[in-house]
Amino acid sequence: MSASAGLDLAAIEQAREALRGVAIETPMEESRWLSALAGSPVLLKCENLQRTGSFKIRGAYLRMARLTDEERAHGVVAASAGNHAQGVALAARLLGIHARVYMPVGAPIPKENATRGYGAEVEFHGASVDEALAAARAYAADTGAVLVHPYDHRDIVLGQATCGLEILEQAPEVRTVVVPTGGGGLVAGIAAAVKLRRPDVHVVAVQAAGAAAYPASLAAGHPIAVEQMSTMADGIAVGLPGDVPFAAIREHVDEVVTVGEEALSRAVLSTLERAKLVLEPAGAAAVAALLDDPGRWEGPTVAVLSGGNIDPLLMMRVIRHGMASAGRYLGCTVRIPDAPGGLATLLAELAEAQANVLDVVHERTSASLHLDEVVVTLQLETRGPQHAEQVLARLRARGYAVA
Structure with a gap:
């Protein structure tokens, strides 16, 4: 025991x-x-x-299935960021009990929609589950609804x-x-x-x-x-x-x-x-x-x-x-000649290195640049840290100044 x-x-x-x-x-x-x-x-x-x-359906259904007929008649109230809300809403539908759920402001829209889809009323209150729970307690005190606590x-x-x-x-x-x-x-x-x-x-x-x-x-x-x-x-x-x-x-x-x-x-x-x-x-x-x-x-x-x-x-x-976090993105700056074909040549090198270009930004006005240079800021998708190093090494081997 x-x-x-x-x-x-x-x-x-x-x-x-x-x-x-x-x-x-x-x-x-x-x-x-x-x-x-x-x-x-x-x-x-x-x-x-x-x-x-x-x-969440495990605990929510068990709690609500054990309510008395009188308790069920008063309905239930819960507070949740979304998962307990859905468990309570489905359990209420299965048991024929009215349910009201308080969710913190900014709760995920799919969780809100799913909770409503199971038939529960949804109200938003506070910035956290704890603040939403305070509203649920107040509603229970005012109406006699049974609080279905998310864990306690x-x-x-x-x-x-x-x-x-x-x-x-x-x-x-x-x-x-x-x-x-x-x-x-x-x-x-x-x-x-x-x-x-x-x-x-x-x-x-x-x-x-x-x-x-x-x-x-x-x-x-x-x-x-x-x-x-x-x-x-x-x-x-x-x-x-x-x-x-x-x-x-x-x-x-x-x-x-x-x-x-x-x-x-x-x-x-x-x-x-x-x-x-x-x-x-x-x-x-x-x-x-x-x-x-x-x-x-x-x-x-x-x-x-x-x-x-x-x-x-x-x-x-x-x-x-x-x-x-997994090193799949690589950000770098590369100096290239400010001449026709300069960017195209750089992009061809990146294609040969199998790096996917996500974003390219040119900068022509900088005190550190020569008159015939352009700085290109790149966001690249790679296969991981090792591939990223290979891409940088290839560019440097081709004479590019990379930072």
Whole structure:
């Protein structure tokens, strides 16, 4: 029996029965490219392929299915950057309950549209999930609606724990489980399920460095709010851990690590390219941790891909950022003769070097230029750092002054 708010195996098994036919058993795929980097098998638990595009339907449906008839009559209210919103909206539709969801201003448009598409009302409030949650609490107090918290409730955590049972069954040899972490509901549930059956398995929580409340909270022994947050991973940008997940994490999670924005964007891009899986930055946090330090943990390792609901505009920015981080973009300036054919000759050299020209800017007015010179500023797409060096070396070998 776990000391963490009654998160025992019997309760987790009951949660799985309640979710049968609602949440799907998501695939577990081996990642050859991550396995090669880590030096041991790495498997991907694809919760991005869950209904609504994230793990959230597990906890949301369980919480709402256990409401009384009187509670259902008053409806439910939730706060979310988008994934919990969609889980609540779908669960409400399946259960015939009215749902209202508060989202922070600037929440991704696809998540808003999907939430409305499932039938929930959407209101925007505040700049963060925590501020939206304050509005949801006020609405619940005014109307009697039941607050379906995104992570701080036993049934929410029990629902997410069913993912942990699947991990053990799909990857019985697992030695390490790495889980994206915001408020903590997912990693708390997975850790409880895993540790109660396999205490030898190492469980790692991964937070975005710009929104990491758990390291300081665990050090203090109680939840501590993060004063400022800044991360592209809106799904795990939570400023204050919940009491229920905090207790389970303190008991069952072995390690909390953080990842930066560069690692998150690289993980989104790499998983798209290599695994053909679409992830939002929060959903790629476990992969980011593995890319940061591939051999850090004993394998086989399961990386949980917690969500794939990414705004296409953000995806475009992340791809550009990830390609830059991977050395796929090269910026340089080249001096060329200010004569007919000068630019054409330079571009021909770049074509021979198989560098794709993204942008070209001429500069003719500079005190450092000779009368017969032009500076060309280039943005190039390359195959990576080695290719970029080859391009620069080729230009210098042809007599160009490159900076």
